[in-house]
Amino acid sequence: MDESPKPPKGRSNISWIYWVVLFFLIAFPFFTKNVGASKEIGWSKLEDTLLAKNAIERIIVINKEVAQIYLKKSFLDDPDFKEDNDGLLSSNSGPQYYITIGSVESFENKLQRAQENAGISEKIDVRYENRTNLITILSWLLPLAFFIFIWMFLLRRIGGGGKGGNPLFNFGKSTAKLTEKGTKSKVTFNDIAGLKEAKAEVMEVVDFLKNPEDYTRLGAKIPKGVMLVGPPGTGKTLMAKAVAGEAQVPFFSMSGSEFVEMFVGVGASRVRDLFKKAKAKAPSIIFIDEIDAVGRSRGKINAFQANDERESTLNQLLTELDGFGDNTGVIVLAATNRPDVLDKALLRPGRFDRHIYLELPNQSERAEIFKVHIRPLKLSKNVDIEVLAKLSPGFSGADIANICNEAALIAARNKKNEVEQEDFMAARDRVIVGMERKSKIISPKEKEIVAYHEAGHAVASWHLKHVDSLVKVSIIPRGKSLGAAWYLPEERQIVTKSQFIDQLCASLGGRAAEEIIFKEPSSGALDDLEKVTKQAYTMVSYYGLDDEIGPISFYDSTGDNERLLGKPYSEDMAKQIDHEVRDLIISAYERTKKLLLQHKEELNNLAQLLLKKEVVDKDDLEKLLGKRGEKLLGKGTEKPSNPNFLVNYFND
Template sequence: MEQKRNNDTPKDQKQRFPSGGFNYSWIYLLFFGFLLAFSFFSSPISGAKEVSWTFLQDSLLTQNKISKIIVVNREFAEIYLKKSTDDAQNSEDTATNLFSTIESPQYRMTIGSIENFESKLEKAQSNFLPSEKIDIRYQNRTNWFTALSWILPIAILILFWLYMFKRMGNGGGMGGSMMNIGKSTAKLVDKGTTSAVTFDDVAGLKEAKTEVMEVVDFLKHPETYTKLGAKIPKGVMLVGPPGTGKTLIAKAVAGEAQVPFFTMSGSEFVEMFVGVGASRVRDLFKRAKEKTPSIVFIDEIDAIGRSRGKGNSFQTNDERESTLNQLLTELDGFGPNTGVIVLAATNRPDILDKALLRPGRFDRHIYLELPTKEEREEIFKVHLKPLKLAKDVDVTALAKLSPGFSGADIANICNEAALIAARKKKDLVHFRDFMAARDRIVGGMERKSKIISQKEKETVAHHEAGHAVVSWYLKNVDSLVKVSIIPRGKSLGAAWYLPEERQIVTKSQFMDQMCASLGGRAAEEIVFNEISSGALDDLEKTTKQAYAMVSYYGLNKKVGPLSFYDSSGQNDRIIGKPYSESMAQLIDTQVQATINGAYERTKALLQEHREELEELAQHLLQHEVAEKEDLERILGKRGTHTTEKNNKHDDPQLSIINNEV
């Protein structure tokens, strides 16, 4: 038994300790229960009957039944009867209580004043013999019940605050003791603690893992680098879109580094009290230096690292700015910071202060991009491990059909596919479950119960058929996969594409993409000779693309190779536009000409393929969905119908940007 006790870990001992301890709350409860019981049972007047002076004079004094009278606290009189009287023998109040041997009074009377009561009593006993006169005594008593009526609420408040301070002191409740509000709330993953996440769980991101693993290797084997005169990087900034794995890499570092790892969110530094943020920064680095070598991870650092001076011109004192100043001092100030590496993550690097990003503070900037097809395949393999898959699930096809998806999106697809399969009472997850999950995540849940009139349904069918026909016959539009008029989310229909993964877009690709967006509105005008509000989203996207093409990318000949895009964000503080009124008028004119030219080209293409447009619309009205096989049957193999007649509409002056704008 002794050997077993010595082998127990501190964690096990800590978990068993409360079970053998004593809960002091019971002492408080027993104490107050005793006071209440003592107050109730020790009161000798609890059963006395209230009487008036008339009853005292006519029924008690005249019949000589009173043994004695005790005046208590000059407020009321206790009347005791003689034991030989019938009233005393029949009364239940003559018994003594549990805490006192004093006989209880039978009657009680409130007196106005001592002098008046004594004068009345003296007149009433004027004919009595001296031996028959009633003995009057005076007493001062403490009524515990009355005292407790104001002591008990105060005591309850004191106990409540003692309990709250104890909870806060143990790290519960509001997050820390009031005396420790300036202390850091960072969570510590100490050396030797096993983590569930390692670099093996981080799929893709090969370059990012290589740089982060070098930092971990430096902490494990510093002599390999220091013998050549190298210095450890002070900070590593992880930058990337949401869901690309920034926090996951930090968790992997905590599992692989085998050094103390402090993790904290940027918003935890800022409090409602002035100076708390800076104090927590100091305390965080103090704790990290005590456990050097160590790693500090600050997630969402843009909460405190926003550029100073932006939007703060009307604020006299900014707590966030004070916190940032203290962080800059700790990263690269006069004090030593040896052996402490700071990891930070953000998806908004454009708003961070330049002083925070300079070398010497955050020496390395690691950019995490959206995964490529090969990286998505690796991510799928990680998230498919816990699922029971059918044989028809093709990981390569899943990666190909999910372009632009982040790691978090892929994890959501896998989980949603399993939920869909379980909802249908399946034993395995099939490939079509993943496709249904992708459609639900991208477009929203199907709303088959949504009632649409026949006229609206025809409009939606021709609208989506217009998108499909235009994108099918334009070679630079992404591959069309499916067309549906089943309502999903806020949309009444959708055309599903398989985007190509490309880094740059040519003018002809810009033009074809804009025509495909305008295909729905053009189809409504051609078929019904009337347009509807269903093309709002298409027009919004097209207008933004055209303005970006003219004013940002310099793709218009009349405006010229000019760009008014501000990547630094400094123009946000400027009221107005960074160009003249004449330039603004020219930009508006060229944008309008670009969109109108693309619209006329789209109408001409649909007029040429009017029969295919009608056939596809009728198919959608009957089946609601047109798969790729149906599209090839109606429109033919894609790429075989591109003619010179279609190509003559390509105007080199008409070009748009890609769909990401």
């Protein structure tokens, strides 16, 4: 049985066409000339030889341009004429010669005078014929056909062979990727860990399309649209891919940015074409990723623009969402991490009926995500997934996938046969702060400043009640930082005023330690000051935690104030907010200095230990600073706190 590869169907080999065209181009000059059939002569040859010997039988004038000359049979073997008619294409029937004439009247007059001068009494038979010359037609058609062929060839190449690609005149067509019914997807719901509630709602959408009669028999309407909302990396796109694998219906997927290009009206045209294709293949699913690219809120900011392409695309999208009736079998999925910028008309019931929120995973969900991403890895027996889940609060699914991959890379770099627990911890540190840069040279004086700075963070946070548990302190440069302190945040949903103030004090511990020991601060506390300032303004102007300002919040969850040129409060209120923020930070700073002065001996001992070992873990901290009221790790299932509090580092 011949198992040689066969050419794919629908793609014929057209190289023979090129050879045919090349042959015609080479042979065309030969066909336009009567090579060997007859010989062109001048008037002198006609008068001095042919008429002088009376060898002409008849003359036929073709199209008033060419006179074909036929010889008498008795002169065909004449030596004067035989050499001119020995070509491969010569024929006894003639014509043997031809002459190009200027005009018929001039030719007749000259021929008559030449016959009289030659003494020919018998008039030569002259006829006139109009012929359609095939060669003349080809001389016009072949160049035209050649240019048409070249044009079609270029269009075919630009259009990607007419199948998919980016055709020159198809820029208004939808570029959505189609997953046909019956196509097995590599991603299923088994590949999505955690997100149980969100997964249940999405699976219900799949059931709508598979068994619509179970819902419509009671008078229910199948939802038209489902909006997936969540922070980056929480699995919105992965959820849509799983729907494509489970639904077993045609699945159209594209990004919101693909609707808008340089041509005006392309976005609206592509929206129309996308919904037209989806309706033709109903029941089907449309997935629009990053819908905020075209679904931004329409407001006064665009009022001065003559034509906004994004707004016209959004208007067409709203029209199409209302355009198909209930229970047509077309469901629209959309994903975004910026729901605050979306137009309200897009989110109303009847268009996107369901909003599914994908939150950052809690500890148990992080353990499930770790189990998914370590499947392809060769693990050592000492890997504890529960410990990894506890030590990664605030991490999204994408972050966990990155940690697993980095751990495998670190193990491979160290020539290990298995990925061990320490590889995961090193990968976690690298993802949070950056790669160790032991080769970075700093002076002994700068190294001492870094050691006391990090020791100040550690001692202050160790003796503050509401600060997260300290895990490790290091003065090894990582990324842009010269030192870092690792904390393990509790998974909590709300933060009290006392917890905020303790966090401010812990963040200012490094600068306070520098001022106590060296009598002057350095520029290394830049990151700490930035964090403290933002947090203090948030406490005063958003959360209403200041006694003087009172329970007033200027936070705008709708995002409307982003378009305003000014602030949503008066100048007097702005001055008062600035004053209260300054007082809050200064009081926290003084409190931190007082705390470090009380534990100055511990500060010195920890700084010297850091200069000696460079990395101090929790066991060493307990030996130096004593036991601290440890917080339970990972017992709750609350929303993870902000991962920005995970690390305080000394910024050079």
